[in-house]
Amino acid sequence: MNEIINAFFEAIHLLVTLDPEVMEITLRTLYISITSTVIAALIAVPVGGYIHFRKFRGKRTVINIIQTLYSMPTVLVGLLVFLLISNQGPLGDLHLLFTPGGMIMGQTILVLPIITGFTILALSGVKDEIRDLSLSLGASEFQAIQTIMHEAKYALLGALILGFGRAISEVGVAMMIGGNIRGYTRVITTTMSLETSKGNVELSIALGIILLAIALIINLVLNYVQEK
């Protein structure tokens, strides 16, 4: 028990002194997770919107598949992306294996279904009357979609945060695709795993606190934005 308390104080020390390695790892983690979330959002929101606003056969099945993929194991994504971008794989010429670019690719794939699914959910949350009303007021189909998107923007923001949370906290893709290279692909989760195995609990706890703090800050910002 003492060890945990000491480790906790050591962690606080690493944080307040802005330990350069801890900062570097944190910044890299943010960079990779934010980039993948943004790329995923640019794809997923329009796709989610399309699925929601269009009527087509098998729509229910498509939505079911997307929801199943929420729980896609990160190690499975790691394996698939590894096979894709390994030198012998179809995308081998891009040389993305063991680079942050490869990790971004993997996390984007991981986050895509979540943002798509929650976009659909967010849009379904907007009452049908709003669409009917805007159409009856003379809005074009496109303008009506814009209005609905606007109404749903906080729920959409929530979808992004959820996707980001999945990206920043996963370890499978980061380890298998990034290779945990010090100063290059090492992120918070892979460092925690490595340092714990070395018995360096202090650093792991410090990084764990940072991970939690990021989640907290994001939630605070989201709340702030949502305030009337």
Next chain:
Amino acid sequence: MERNTKIALLAVIIIAIVAIAGLVFSGFGQEQTLKIATTTSLEDTGLLPVLEAAFEKQNPNIDVQFIAAGTGQALEYGKKGDVDLVMVHSKTQEEQFIKDGYGTQRYVFAYNYFYIVGPASDPAQINGTNATEAFSRISAAGAANPDQVKFVSRGDNSGTNTREIQLWNKSGTNYNTTVQGQSWYIESGKGMGDTLNMANEKSAYTLSDSGTYLAYKGNITLVPYVTQGKDLLNIYSMIPVNPEKFSNVNYNASMKWVDFVLSTEGQTIVGNYGKEKYGQQLFIPLAGQPEPTK
């Protein structure tokens, strides 16, 4: 619209973080990279960052990157051309790797010994025996009393795991039928450091390279019982991945690394590593000498 201003502000902050971090991590200059797949034992001891720092001082345009894996996995990365060089310790696997055309040549650079370590109570009574005798005692005691006598294996096709299986078979115990799958035999599926920690938690025996054991000695209570002999000899080598097979590998940088590790400076680093931190030499330099046989 105040809300829109807030959202715009948020967007600007996010884009700024991404842009700045992207700029930092993409690297401003055009650096070459040298990707090296290594065994976890070299990573866990902490030798590699020291070699890396000295090498990068001499070759500031080459960024060395280590990917720690077991020997088996490191060689797999090499077979796909995903890394430029491998640093491993399993001679038969290495020779096959070269024979199949994936690697150019073995450059041995250091050796030490595997240690058979176990709980202080030594329930299988292996103290004072040799490697094969110790293994046969562990398997016999484990089969008779699986609650008291346990063995943790890496089970990950690493160099250490390969040696361990060879030792079971050499000790007159059939690995497939009387070791693997038995209740006293635990496969951790992890690197050397993790496996030592697990053996420590479970008061079990395990086979460890001496470097990792000495680096972890402060945190665990396991005792080394068998530490010498031909069967426990552990030779580390470097193999550049064959550029004729994979045009993308950086053979030039590989050879610079090989030359550096085999140089007087590199070998001094290898030989001195650990004396200060662990009070003991972890690796014995081997450049320019015949491979030891005992």
